[in-house]
Amino acid sequence: MAAAPAPPLLVVLTGPTGSGKSECALRLATLLTGRLPVEIVSVDSAQVYHGMDIGTAKPDRAIRERVPHHLIDIRDPAQSYSAGDFVRDAHAAIAAIHARRALPLLVGGTMLYLHALREGLAGLPRGSAPIRHEIEALAAARGWPAVHAELARVDGAAAARIGAHDRQRLQRALEVYRLTGVPISHWQARTEGARAQFRWLRFALWPGSRVQLRQRLQARFDAMLRAGLLDEVRTLYARGDLTPQHASMRAVGYRQLWEYCAARVSLEEACASAITATAQLAKRQLTWLRRDREMTLIGDIAVGVLETLGEQILDGARHDRCSAGC
Numbered sequence: 001m002a003a004a005p006a007p008p009l010l011v012v013l014t015g016p017t018g019s020g021k022s023e024c025a026l027r028l029a030t031l032l033t034g035r036l037p038v039e040i041v042s043v044d045s046a047q048v049y050h051g052m053d054i055g056t057a058k059p060d061r062a063i064r065e066r067v068p069h070h071l072i073d074i075r076d077p078a079q080s081y082s083a084g085d086f087v088r089d090a091h092a093a094i095a096a097i098h099a100r101r102a103l104p105l106l107v108g109g110t111m112l113y114l115h116a117l118r119e120g121l122a123g124l125p126r127g128s129a130p131i132r133h134e135i136e137a138l139a140a141a142r143g144w145p146a147v148h149a150e151l152a153r154v155d156g157a158a159a160a161r162i163g164a165h166d167r168q169r170l171q172r173a174l175e176v177y178r179l180t181g182v183p184i185s186h187w188q189a190r191t192e193g194a195r196a197q198f199r200w201l202r203f204a205l206w207p208g209s210r211v212q213l214r215q216r217l218q219a220r221f222d223a224m225l226r227a228g229l230l231d232e233v234r235t236l237y238a239r240g241d242l243t244p245q246h247a248s249m250r251a252v253g254y255r256q257l258w259e260y261c262a263a264r265v266s267l268e269e270a271c272a273s274a275i276t277a278t279a280q281l282a283k284r285q286l287t288w289l290r291r292d293r294e295m296t297l298i299g300d301i302a303v304g305v306l307e308t309l310g311e312q313i314l315d316g317a318r319h320d321r322c323s324a325g326c
Contacts (some may be wrong), residue, residue: 006096009316012106012196014043014114014289016282017252018217021191024301025107027082029067031310032103036317039068040096041090042106046251049077052238057220057254058078075250077239083116084124088200090117091194103317112169113302118195124176124187124315136245139167147174155183163284168250178238201316203309204289206297210279217278221253221271230257230267237261252277 007079013028015021029038042048046056050073053060059069070093075081090106090113097104106114139147145164151174152159158173176184207213232253234240242249249258255276262268289295298305 007197007199009313010094010106010200011313011316012114012200012202013205014107014109014111014202014295016207016213016285016289017098017109017278018213018220018282019109019207020301021107021109021205022057024306025099025105026059026063027066027306028313029105031306031314036314037102038101038105039070039093039100039102041093041097041106042069042071043086043090043110043113044071045081045086045110045113046248046254047072047108048075048081049073050075051077052232052248052251052254054224054227054232055251057224073235075248076291077245080247082128082287082311083128084121086110086113087116087121094198103313109285111238111285112274115288118200120194124184125179127172128175128179131178132171134178135171135174137252139171144170147171150174151177151244155185157185158183162257166284168247193239199316201296201312202292203296203298205293206286206289206299208299210283213282214279217282218275221275224253225271229253230260233257234261255278269296 011063013021025040029040030307032038044056046052047058048071050057058072062098063069064072070088071089074089092267094104097157108114135147136307140149144167147170148159150163150165151162154177161175164170173184176182176187180187207216236249236254237258244250244255244258249255256265256270256277257276259265259273260267265273289297298309
């Protein structure tokens with residue numbers, strides 16, 4: 001009796017913001033050119049939006065023509081995009097890439113999206129604008145730590161995982177409880193993910209030190225400003241249909257420069273706040289990765305490291321071909 005074919009290969013390249021994921025992915029795709037076609041699936045909650053190019057470090061069209069990219073520029077900034085949307089769209093993209101006998105390379109640092117794809121996402125209820133407004137009003141009056149304290153009273157497991165200033169996740173967790181009376185941690189316990197659906201090779205870039213990463217983030221933000229980030233935010237602000245409550249405008253960098261466009265802070269204050277917020281995001285991403293014992297950490301892309309990764313990927317791809325009959 002013939003053995004069942006092995007699940008198809010799926011490669012993940014992640015890491016904190018500013019760690020060089022996109023550059024590393026392109027170098028890896030170039031290295032594999034001629035031996036294994038690679039298509040990149042973006043795992044970035046801001047790159048999905050049109051008109052948000054500079055602040056999201058979105059690859060330009062020349063790069064995207066050289067190496068196919070997916071899940072970029074698929075939403076207007078006024079539209080929502082959730083982890084559930086990502087899981088659905090990522091599965092469709094991955095299936096199409098495998099059908100072309102190419103390799104899906106998932107690249108990005110939105111850890112919730114990666115977790116949802118691999119471990120599953122509960123069939124949570126749809127959001128409720130009135131309840132979200134109630135929670136935002138509570139936060140405005142008493143602060144997000146008060147929202148965290150309320151969540152802790154009704155769902156200690158979720159509160160233990162969510163930081164006291166993680167606005168989006170706090171709001172969603174409390175919203176689900178107020179909608180259903182069932183803690184979000186109970187919903188999430190019912191999920192099924194794609195862990196067994198694919199053979200995963202997962203790599204994470206790990207910075208040499210937080211000081212070096214902070215310096216890199218500062219330099220990158222300065223480069224974004226020189227490239228026209230402020231004009232990009234001004235264009236979004238001038239649309240008139242966007243607010244700081246839209247998920248797109250909560251993206252790091254955009255949120256802080258929006259405050260400058262609204263004349264609530266100086267440009268110097270907005271830039272300093274953006275760099276601090278970016279460093280805080282990187283810290284949360286590193287914490288998430290540190291908990292993942294099965295992730296392969298790459299501390300330095302030195303000579304030979306990418307070649308070693310490429311050989312691991314090619315070995316996995318050869319396994320795929322043999323499973324299909326070689």
